[in-house]
Amino acid sequence: LISGNIDFLRRVADEDKKNDQKVSNAANYLAIINRSGIAGSFDDHQKIVSSVLRSTRTWAAPDIRDEDRDEQSLVIYHWVLADRATRNRLQSEILDALRAHYQNIKDDLSRSLSVVLNRVVEGPQMVAPVAVASVA
Amino acid sequence: VIDARDIIDDAIDSLALGKTLEARQRAVASRSYYAAYHFLLSPACGQPFAVGTSGRKSGFHKQFINWLYQSKDPSVLLVAHKLDSLLDNRVLADYKITKFFSIKFAQDSVDFASEIIDIDLQSYNSVLDKRTYP
Numbered sequence: 001l002i003s004g005n006i007d008f009l010r011r012v013a014d015e016d017k018k019n020d021q022k023v024s025n026a027a028n029y030l031a032i033i034n035r036s037g038i039a040g041s042f043d044d045h046q047k048i049v050s051s052v053l054r055s056t057r058t059w060a061a062p063d064i065r066d067e068d069r070d071e072q073s074l075v076i077y078h079w080v081l082a083d084r085a086t087r088n089r090l091q092s093e094i095l096d097a098l099r100a101h102y103q104n105i106k107d108d109l110s111r112s113l114s115v116v117l118n119r120v121v122e123g124p125q126m127v128a129p130v131a132v133a134s135v136a
Numbered sequence: 137v138i139d140a141r142d143i144i145d146d147a148i149d150s151l152a153l154g155k156t157l158e159a160r161q162r163a164v165a166s167r168s169y170y171a172a173y174h175f176l177l178s179p180a181c182g183q184p185f186a187v188g189t190s191g192r193k194s195g196f197h198k199q200f201i202n203w204l205y206q207s208k209d210p211s212v213l214l215v216a217h218k219l220d221s222l223l224d225n226r227v228l229a230d231y232k233i234t235k236f237f238s239i240k241f242a243q244d245s246v247d248f249a250s251e252i253i254d255i256d257l258q259s260y261n262s263v264l265d266k267r268t269y270p
Contacts, residue, residue: 117220
């Protein structure tokens with residue numbers, strides 16, 4: 001889902017179904033993508049997002065939203081170790097790259113943006129463990 | 137009569153006074169969203185949408201963002217994305233109360249709303265007020 005491989009998502013959803021999983025995240029994500037009609041552009045969309053964030057992203061995770069909207073949508077958090085100015089720049093770069101791509105393929109960017117919100121958020125700062133010498 | 141600037145100023149003061157209180161952080165995220173939302177829906181920006189959807193009750197928030205996403209102007213797209221992120225923070229703040237809510241989300245919300253109100257308007261209001269709601 002995050003890096004743009006809808007075939008893999010389908011395989012996971014199929015596996016979940018075979019294994020009688022009561023809840024399948026993959027199937028739920030896939031249902032949103034299919035219902036909104038963005039399956040054809042989804043892989044490239046997410047690959048572009050990932051290409052911009054490649055050197056800064058530390059972690060990513062998706063979630064489903066259904067509050068204050070008529071249809072369910074997806075949000076994907078991309079945690080980066082970067083200050084606010086850099087995060088804003090990355091977010092702008094993502095939108096610029098997506099706009100150029102959708103113009104190029106003559107497709108509607110707003111449809112995908114309305115369904116998948118890719119957010120660049122500040123990751124937690126790692127604290128190096130400190131060794132404490134004990135003196136007997 | 138108050139305006140969006142008053143709401144975001146209050147959110148900024150509120151966060152400064154209660155940085156360690158999770159309930160305060162959530163309230164700040166919620167207020168920040170509404171500051172930006174009301175600002176963008178005001179006559180200078182979102183009036184065509186407000187008129188076109190008057191009487192509608194459900195799905196209004198996301199629908200407004202989706203309308204902004206339809207713009208071809210890069211600065212409007214950026215504003216739409218910021219408002220979408222603000223809405224997401226408000227959903228986390230107001231609906232997902234058993235989930236961890238970082239102060240970073242509250243700070244992000246204040247920053248996004250302030251950017252929309254203080255900075256971004258200059259570049260997009262001339263575009264928005266020419267558009268009509270489909």
